[in-house]
Amino acid sequence: MRGSSPAFWAAARFQLGEFRRDPGTLLMLVTAPFFAVILLSVTEHGGRADLAPYAILAPAVMASIGMAVMEAGETIFRDRTAGVLEAVLTTPAPLATVLLGRIAAITAVSLAGIAECWLVGAVGFGVVVHVAHPLVFALTLAATAAGIAATGVLMAAVFVVGRNVRSFQNSLTFPLYLLGGAMVPVALLPSGVEALSRVFFLSWATDLLRDSLAPEPVAAFWPRLAAVLGLAAATFAAGSWLSHRLVRRVRRNGTVGFA
Numbered sequence: 001m002r003g004s005s006p007a008f009w010a011a012a013r014f015q016l017g018e019f020r021r022d023p024g025t026l027l028m029l030v031t032a033p034f035f036a037v038i039l040l041s042v043t044e045h046g047g048r049a050d051l052a053p054y055a056i057l058a059p060a061v062m063a064s065i066g067m068a069v070m071e072a073g074e075t076i077f078r079d080r081t082a083g084v085l086e087a088v089l090t091t092p093a094p095l096a097t098v099l100l101g102r103i104a105a106i107t108a109v110s111l112a113g114i115a116e117c118w119l120v121g122a123v124g125f126g127v128v129v130h131v132a133h134p135l136v137f138a139l140t141l142a143a144t145a146a147g148i149a150a151t152g153v154l155m156a157a158v159f160v161v162g163r164n165v166r167s168f169q170n171s172l173t174f175p176l177y178l179l180g181g182a183m184v185p186v187a188l189l190p191s192g193v194e195a196l197s198r199v200f201f202l203s204w205a206t207d208l209l210r211d212s213l214a215p216e217p218v219a220a221f222w223p224r225l226a227a228v229l230g231l232a233a234a235t236f237a238a239g240s241w242l243s244h245r246l247v248r249r250v251r252r253n254g255t256v257g258f259a
Helices: 004-021 023-045 049-081 085-090 095-110 112-124 134-159 165-179 191-197 201-213 221-253
Strands: none
Touching: 004 023, 004 095, 023 049, 023 095, 023 112, 049 095, 049 112, 049 134, 049 165, 049 201, 095 112, 095 134, 095 221, 134 165, 134 201, 134 221, 165 191, 165 201, 201 221
């Protein structure tokens, strides 16, 4: 584990270079403002101006978690196609650390979606969202970014042995949007779905982000933030354990390049 920190930063720098070489990886940042336009149009013409902040927050959250999941799959797909994955698995650094560095860079860049959607609201609709509780918003956003990166690591670990990565990642994003409360607050979901969503860190995070925009005091902030961080840590632990097991499996079976 001594080389984990240099491996993390090297992986993050490599991923930032990938953005310059392949701007298509930023596609979700292109689509996020259009989702904001759609949702803001619904709230404006539906006479629910009070929901405008949520309409701005939703596509930003969707862009972040969507980029993490999509790029987790694309990272494995590109590395396997280019014959790089084999070399990655022979390095002393744990695969989970390398994946975390790359997906953390993706997550950091994806947070630009918040600024994009805010500008859409301010310039296109005259809706300026004020953050009533800046500290709550900042801490929750940092915890959310950590959870998104951890989710990306878990997904990438699964994709290491996946045969059809792209179809799986495409079908996975919208269930995550729903369970994470990105589109609809989880309290409005059917009871069984709501209970399932509570084991997903994003459902706690989106509720906190919404509450940070409202003028009312944020109830039970620290326990709820602890839930976000605890579930994010559990997600990364699961991704790290799974990646370790899968690396041992593909090395033993010799199926790295064509799993």
